[in-house]
Amino acid sequence: MRDVAKAAGVSVATVSHVVNDKPGARIGDDARRRVQDAVLELGYRPNALAKTLSQGGSRFIGLVADAIATTPFAGQIIHGAQDEAWKHGYVLLVANTEGDPVVEKDVIAMMLEHQVHGILYSTWYHREIVVPEILQQTDTVLVDCFSADGALPAVVPDERQGGRTATEQLLAAGHRRIAFINTTTPSPARSDRLAGYRDALEAAGVEFDTRLVLEAEPQQEGGYAAAEAIVASGVTAVFCHNDRVAMGLYDGLRERGVRIPADIAVIGFDNQDVIAAHLRPPLSTVALPHYELGAAGVRVLLGIDPAGEGPTLVACPPVLRASIG
Amino acid sequence: MRDVAKAAGVSVATVSHVVNDKPGARIGDDARRRVQDAVLELGYRPNALAKTLSQGGSRFIGLVADAIATTPFAGQIIHGAQDEAWKHGYVLLVANTEGDPVVEKDVIAMMLEHQVHGILYSTWYHREIVVPEILQQTDTVLVDCFSADGALPAVVPDERQGGRTATEQLLAAGHRRIAFINTTTPSPARSDRLAGYRDALEAAGVEFDTRLVLEAEPQQEGGYAAAEAIVASGVTAVFCHNDRVAMGLYDGLRERGVRIPADIAVIGFDNQDVIAAHLRPPLSTVALPHYELGAAGVRVLLGIDPAGEGPTLVACPPVLRASIG
Incomplete structure (x- = not known):
């Protein structure tokens, strides 16, 4: 960051403000342009971890999947969730449990250590689940599953x-x-x-x-x-x-x-x-609609879509080929 | 951490040493036990990000996959890589590109920002690839693919x-x-x-x-x-x-x-x-052997398995059912 400041002829604080796009910082267009040019020229890469710490709260969303190795369904949920998360400046931290409760607890603890913004807890087929207790420690949205008590928001196929x-x-x-x-x-x-x-x-x-x-x-x-x-x-x-x-x-x-x-x-x-x-x-x-389930899960987690009373229902569209005539 | 120190009757530095398992720190068994008890009692969770910064270099391994939404193959690579990464105290940061070169560059830049230890770059079917230039910025192992010049270690099916x-x-x-x-x-x-x-x-x-x-x-x-x-x-x-x-x-x-x-x-x-x-x-x-490709990729990246002259070959075992008689 010091090298960028030197090349742009500005202070390190100015570089930090420009790079982190800090609201309220008054920086002239000229200085901003010089910083941006220097960043490009020097290939400066802001340290995402340091940024997270200084801003408090990470840009991670955790996604727990129970069967990415056996069907493409979980992959489609991940695809939709990742696209939507990126759109809003978040990165997915994906973990695969293959249904093992010990692995599950470990991966969720790992996500909590990384101070995820929240967790999408997904299953490869639509079913009722008992919510792992550890999920009470962060915001959670259930994807392709739901709990009997409806305590957590859920996104499921209709x-x-x-x-x-x-x-x-x-x-x-x-x-x-x-x-x-x-x-x-x-x-x-x-x-x-x-x-x-x-x-x-x-x-x-x-x-x-x-x-x-x-x-x-x-x-x-x-x-x-x-x-x-x-x-x-x-x-x-x-x-x-x-x-x-x-x-x-x-x-x-x-x-x-x-x-x-x-x-x-x-x-x-x-x-x-x-x-x-x-x-x-x-x-x-x-x-x-696995892709849409993943995307909708992210929107509910980020508060973009409201979490309704019951589970959010995602439509299942027809795909017509040749077996009906 | 201050609360843990207070409950255990030790300094914050001592808590830090015990929690981070710092080699060379001389701490009595009694103090260590008191810290561990206090950690359990208070549910203290060390901040993984702060830990990464203080230790330099993260415990992340990046995994780039090109088709997790269309076949279970990428999911099996992820499964194997995750199991092996965890075994050695690493966490996978998984990103899905669906073959889009713009997304690919973005996800790799994201991984570099998170100071990954290295990257597994994987394809869903075994093929020759042109290595994205941005991968020169970190250690990379190719999984289920290889480059013509053999500049990067690769793990492929035999x-x-x-x-x-x-x-x-x-x-x-x-x-x-x-x-x-x-x-x-x-x-x-x-x-x-x-x-x-x-x-x-x-x-x-x-x-x-x-x-x-x-x-x-x-x-x-x-x-x-x-x-x-x-x-x-x-x-x-x-x-x-x-x-x-x-x-x-x-x-x-x-x-x-x-x-x-x-x-x-x-x-x-x-x-x-x-x-x-x-x-x-x-x-x-x-x-x-997609699971094994993922696991072997992690071992090569971490230096546990040597990267040979050419690609590392993983065996394809027979699975006998009823179509041969």
């Missing part, structure tokens, strides 16, 4: 709207007998996508038939195993709990000579990278 | 051994006419997996037949399109450039009534989560 949207795509293509292969795992996705499916049927004047709601493990094997029952049910369309189930169902239907979408239309959920766009035929689906 | 291993699995099952569906994308994976395929054939006394090497886009669509040529070639086994190609080939073979593995055995490459274990039949493959 599962019910997503379920309604998926079913509406099938109804719009003229289908009336529509099966729903739901997951066996108790979760908001399970109850709310079902509620959305019923909403859409009701709005279209189609009677809800409980026999058309099947259950399957939420992966390929589950969808494959459901194929027999789907064929027997006489439906012309299927809403699958997720894209992995749809992928397994494709295999099961194919083995039975059933064509997609000519004989049975299919829609999934997730818009999972590497799968949805690359099935035969490419799968129509509803996207889980 | 593609040739991987290609040999994949082919050996098919040879061991008795196959002699083995096709290789290679990628159309020029890359170390393309040239070295082919070299490994030839190594294995030669070692087994099987003549290399250039007509059995096909090329395809490295995703499902490419594998599907190759099915006709595979059937026409009369091979009994296929080594696919990656799992996505194998997934597409499955569809193409199935349409032609060809059974896997009864009629044609298949092996992939990548061991891609969400796909490999969930195809019908589950896919035998060779794993890309």
Whole structure:
């Protein structure tokens, strides 16, 4: 900083004011320009740590993720959170726990030591969690999860709207007998996508038939195993709990000579990278908005978006490909 | 810190010495114990930033990733790097560029401002890169990539051994006419997996037949399109450039009534989560060692592992499931 001051012919204090963009400091345009030129010329890099200490409170936001190694979902949350954090001059400190509670406590303690502005605590699928006690020591926003007592602000996907949207795509293509292969795992996705499916049927004047709601493990094997029952049910369309189930169902239907979408239309959920766009035929689906969950989490943490009464719901948009016809 | 000193009946300097575990400071066991008790009781949390400044040089390692939102590969590199960094008392500062050179320069500048100990610069698939100039300002290890001039240490998968291993699995099952569906994308994976395929054939006394090497886009669509040529070639086994190609080939073979593995055995490459274990039949493959690449990168950066002459090669182990028979 001394070198910059010397090159610009100003005091070190002036350099500091210009570099830190201190409000209220009266510095002439000329001096400011000379400092900026000297900074560029000398490649001066302000020490972010020293800056943090002198200003009190860091420009870090912590992001705790539980599964960045197994699905791209956490990566998409990180991507959205990072873009939004940068927009507001913050840097993400990302830590991966792979669901290990000991690692989790350690990484959060690390973030607190670095005096993060706050923490985004995220899960790779939408679920209720017990908030780790250590999170009481800083501002926290839950991303893709929520606590039963609603004590912390949360940002989650709108599962019910997503379920309604998926079913509406099938109804719009003229289908009336529509099966729903739901997951066996108790979760908001399970109850709310079902509620959305019923909403859409009701709005279209189609009677809800409980026999058309099947259950399957939420992966390929589950969808494959459901194929027999789907064929027997006489439906012309299927809403699958997720894209992995749809992928397994494709295999099961194919083995039975059933064509997609000519004989049975299919829609999934997730818009999972590497799968949805690359099935035969490419799968129509509803996207889980992980990028937007990350971005919205940052906005709530920084007070840009208000934290509402209940969780903030982020819409799940349809992604149409070739499996509905 | 003053509160801790008061509760323990020692000086602030003594607290600082105990908390920072300063070598050479002579402090009695009794005083040390009293400080530790007071720290626990008062919930004192040393300020990591102040500590960094007083000790010079941070405990941060930067990790630049180019695609954490689209595949789980970058997440696995992060997972391995984080585990290894923690083991040695370092914290990862992760930044995602999604391949944008402007973002890349910004995130690296941010890391330099935070005085990182060094940077791991990683790519989601193994390739040659031009090293961003700004990386000259700190120690850097390339992970899953390398520069032509070899100026920086690099850690990459052993593609040739991987290609040999994949082919050996098919040879061991008795196959002699083995096709290789290679990628159309020029890359170390393309040239070295082919070299490994030839190594294995030669070692087994099987003549290399250039007509059995096909090329395809490295995703499902490419594998599907190759099915006709595979059937026409009369091979009994296929080594696919990656799992996505194998997934597409499955569809193409199935349409032609060809059974896997009864009629044609298949092996992939990548061991891609969400796909490999969930195809019908589950896919035998060779794993890309992303976790180990991240961990080895940290070890090279910290000087625990030596940086060799050329890139450090990490082995690609076989993962056997049901597609070879």
